[in-house]
Structure formats: C-alpha cells, structure tokens
Amino acid sequence: MADIAFLLLIFFLVATTMDVDTGISRLLPPMPEKDQKTQTDVKERNVLVVLINRDDQLMVEGEISDLRQLKEKTIEFFSNPNNDPDLPQKKLEEVDFPPGASSQFPDGKANLYISQGVVSLQNDRSTTYGKYLKVQDVLVAAVSDLRNQFAMDYFGRKYDDMDAKNPVDEQIMEGIRNVYKMNISEAEPKNIGGTN
Amino acid sequence: MGKFRTKSKKGVQAINTASLPDIVFMLLFFFMVTTVMRETTIQVKVTLPEAKEVKKIEKKSIVSYVYIGQPISTLQSLYGSEPMIQLNDKLINEEGIPSEPVKDFVLAEREKLDEADKNKMTISLRIDKNIKMGKVTDLKQALRMANALKINYSAKKDYNTEVY
Numbered sequence: 001m002a003d004i005a006f007l008l009l010i011f012f013l014v015a016t017t018m019d020v021d022t023g024i025s026r027l028l029p030p031m032p033e034k035d036q037k038t039q040t041d042v043k044e045r046n047v048l049v050v051l052i053n054r055d056d057q058l059m060v061e062g063e064i065s066d067l068r069q070l071k072e073k074t075i076e077f078f079s080n081p082n083n084d085p086d087l088p089q090k091k092l093e094e095v096d097f098p099p100g101a102s103s104q105f106p107d108g109k110a111n112l113y114i115s116q117g118v119v120s121l122q123n124d125r126s127t128t129y130g131k132y133l134k135v136q137d138v139l140v141a142a143v144s145d146l147r148n149q150f151a152m153d154y155f156g157r158k159y160d161d162m163d164a165k166n167p168v169d170e171q172i173m174e175g176i177r178n179v180y181k182m183n184i185s186e187a188e189p190k191n192i193g194g195t196n
Numbered sequence: 197m198g199k200f201r202t203k204s205k206k207g208v209q210a211i212n213t214a215s216l217p218d219i220v221f222m223l224l225f226f227f228m229v230t231t232v233m234r235e236t237t238i239q240v241k242v243t244l245p246e247a248k249e250v251k252k253i254e255k256k257s258i259v260s261y262v263y264i265g266q267p268i269s270t271l272q273s274l275y276g277s278e279p280m281i282q283l284n285d286k287l288i289n290e291e292g293i294p295s296e297p298v299k300d301f302v303l304a305e306r307e308k309l310d311e312a313d314k315n316k317m318t319i320s321l322r323i324d325k326n327i328k329m330g331k332v333t334d335l336k337q338a339l340r341m342a343n344a345l346k347i348n349y350s351a352k353k354d355y356n357t358e359v360y
Contacts, residue, residue, distance in 0.1 A: 002217040005224050012227035021259070022250040023320060023350040031340045123329050129264075130245040130325030132332070133349055137247035144249060 024136055029186075046088045048077045048119045052135060054126035067138050074142035078115050078180060088117030097175045098168050102154045110175070118183040139184060146180045240265035240282050245325035246354035253320065253348060258313045260305040264331055265324035279327050281335055298338035306344075322350040 050070065051059040058065050060073050080087040090113035099108035119139060123132055144159070151159040151172075159176055162169040242265040253259055263282040267275045271287075281288040283301040288294050306317055319339060323332060339347065 002220060005217060005220045009220055009224040009227065012224065012231050016227055016231045021253040021256065021320065021350065022353055023253065023348040024247060024250060025318070025346070025348045028336060028340050028345040028347060030343070030345060123333075125328060125330030125333065127329040128325065129323050129327045129329055129332055132329055133245045133247055133325070133351055136349065137249050137351075137354075140249040 024133070024140060026136075026184075042118060043089070045086055046116050046118060048074065048117060050119060050121045050135065050139075052121075052123040052127045052131060054124040056128055056131040058135065067134060070135065071138050071142045071145075074119065074139055075145060077117050077119070078143065078146055080115060080117075088115045090115055093178075095175050095178050096171075098171045101168065101172055104154050112179055114179055114181075118185050120185050120187065122187045136184075140182070143180055143182050147176050150179055151176055236261075236282075236285055238263055238268075238282065239271055239285075239287055240267055240280060240324070242322050242324045243326070244322065244350055244352050246356070247349075247351040248354045250351050250353050253318070255313075255316075258309060258316050259318050259320050259348070260301075261320050261322055262301075262335065263322045264327055264335065279324070279331055281331070293334045293337050293341075295338045295341050298335070299342040302339070302342040302344045316346070317344060318346045318348055319344050320348045320350050 049059075049061055053059070058067070058070060060070050065073065077087060080090065083090070092111055093114045095110045095112055095114075097105055097108045097110055100106065101108070104110070121135065121139075147159040151157060151162070155172060159173065162173050164170055164173060240263050242263055264279055265282075266272070266277055266279055267287065275287060275289065281294060283297060284304075286297065288297050290297070302317075302319075306314055309317060321332070321335070336347070339345070
C-alpha cells in the first residue's frame with residue numbers, strides 16, 4: 001500500500017507546477033474605426049518620446065540614454081516640480097479620496113495639479129522583446145515611485161503597502177492612480193500593409 | 197561469566213515506521229489536490245524576460261495563454277527555427293498579421309468563460325526575451341483586431357538589486 005502511495009506521490013510531485021504567473025499588465029488601445037481620423041493634437045511639451053532602435057539602444061527626447069536616465073527623466077517628466085515650460089502642463093482637477101483618510105483632505109475632496117504628460121514609446125521591428133519589456137518595466141517603476149512618494153506625503157504609507165482588497169485602501173489607491181496616471185502611448189506600427 | 201551481557205551485539209534500535217504510510221498519504225493528497233495539469237504542451241522555447249515591477253495574476257481562470265518562441269528542437273525539422281506563435285496546440289506560420297487564427301482563438305477562449313467574466317478576459321503573452329518585436333507587434337495588432345485588449349506581458353520577478 002505504502003509503495004503505491006509512494007509511487008503516486010512521486011508522480012504528483014513531478015507533475016505539479018508551482019509557478020505563479022507574474023507579469024506586467026497593459027491595456028491595448030482599440031482599433032481605430034476605418035473612417036476615423038485619429039489625429040489628436042498633443043502639445044510637444046506634453047510628450048516624452050522614447051525610442052528603441054534595432055540595436056536595442058535607447059533614445060529619450062533626442063538623447064541617447066540608459067535605463068537609469070530613462071527613469072530619472074520619466075519621474076521629472078511626470079512630476080515637473082519647478083513648472084518648467086518645457087515639461088508637461090498641469091491641470092487643476094478634483095480627485096476623490098475617502099473622507100478622513102488623510103489629514104490634508106478632511107472631506108475627501110482634493111484639488112490637485114495633475115500632469116497632462118504622455119510617454120510615447122516607439123520601437124523598431126528588430127528590437128528584442130527583452131529590451132522592450134525592460135523599458136516598460138522602467139516606466140512602470142518610475143510611475144510607481146511617484147505614487148509611493150505621493151502616498152507617503154499624504155497618507156503616511158507607501159502605495160505598494162496598501163491593500164487592494166480593503167475597500168478604503170482601494171479607494172485611496174484609485175485616487176492616487178488618478179493623480180499619477182500611467183499614460184503610455186505606443187505608436188501605430190508604421191510598416192503595416194493596409195489594415196485588415 | 198555469562199552474567200554480563202555484551203551491549204554491542206544489539207546494535208541501534210530500528211525506527212518505528214508504522215506512521216510512514218500516513219505521512220506519505222497526507223503528502224499524496226496534498227499534491228493531488230493542488231496539482232493543475234497543463235492542458236497544452238508547449239511547442240516553442242520560451243525564456244521569459246525579467247522585470248522588477250511584476251504583479252501576480254489574481255484570477256487564473258480568465259487568463260488565456262499565447263506563446264512566441266523558436267519551435268522546440270524536435271519540431272525544428274518540421275517548422276524550421278524561425279520564431280512562431282503558439283495558440284493552444286497550433287503553431288502559426290504566417291507572414292504579417294495573423295488576424296484570422298488569433299480571432300478564432302480569442303472567440304473560442306471567450307466562449308469558455310462565464311458571461312460576467314467575458315469582458316475581463318486577459319491574454320497572457322509568454323514571449324521569449326530574444327524574439328524580435330516585429331512578431332510581437334503583429335500579434336498585438338491581431339489581438340486589437342479581435343478586440344482582446346487586456347494583455348499581460350509575462351515576466352519573471354527580477355531579484356537583482358541593481359537599481360535604475
């Protein structure tokens with residue numbers, strides 16, 4: 001009996017995959033309608049152009065950069081601490097937080113200057129996927145740093161330490177996501193031989 | 197002088213193994229219950245890239261998988277060594293945007309889900325890190341055409357402490 005049990009045990013031990021699935025989530029933009037002109041004018045100061053060429057080199061706003069510089073520039077781009085006229089505009093918007101969650105916003109209504117910046121990411125068809133994902137990762141890391149900083153300043157703890165399953169925390173997190181939006185726009189592939 | 201027994205003859209007492217089957221059974225049931233069998237065999241080689249900001253996928257039931265990589269060595273005589281897209285059990289060997297097979301795949305996968313989960317369907321892209329982006333862009337375009345917009349770039353957690 002124990003022998004059979006052992007055999008089965010070994011089988012299940014080998015067959016079991018314990019890997020947890022992890023990754024970076026993204027939402028693709030919907031396909032543009034056929035007759036729709038997708039020309040939206042975005043001011044140049046509101047766009048951070050990130051290019052990756054076929055040799056996996058990175059260019060940020062016309063300068064060759066490495067991943068560390070990309071992160072610094074992205075953080076500076078989204079926060080624009082000195083209201084530099086070359087960096088994105090900020091618009092006064094009202095953001096809802098749960099009342100009483102922060103001493104700064106006792107009634108939950110916060111009027112904040114929110115960046116209008118968009119990161120434009122373009123890559124070559126010969127860029128490797130590994131590099132592309134690294135760049136995506138750095139962009140996420142930069143926004144996540146800003147969110148953590150904001151959460152620390154106003155709620156006394158990091159965004160990452162909040163519990164998405166707790167309804168109050170969830171509301172706070174949603175508010176913070178509205179303050180620092182993950183605005184990444186990927187260019188339509190250029191060498192696409194006629195849609196459909 | 198037989199009054200003194202020599203202790204050395206007895207040796208070490210055997211361990212009582214009566215409880216061993218119980219332990220083995222317990223482990224067996226644990227693994228039986230937790231095991232999830234893979235439905236599809238992966239026919240392409242995928243070395244996932246690493247990233248720091250990865251998040252766990254919470255609900256696995258709404259996730260469908262797409263793989264891109266070189267065919268495994270036993271299939272290379274059949275398909276060659278160019279990277280290919282795998283949807284379920286099919287390898288796709290199309291130039292340009294694989295819109296038709298992807299659309300069929302997305303519809304079939306969406307059909308499996310509950311009504312409430314249909315618009316939450318996530319496509320997990322398990323792509324080899326050395327694949328050129330051209331193939332990935334084609335797949336993304338095909339997914340957009342099939343209106344499967346929630347995607348997840350599968351990556352391993354990077355424990356490297358180097359910061360950037």
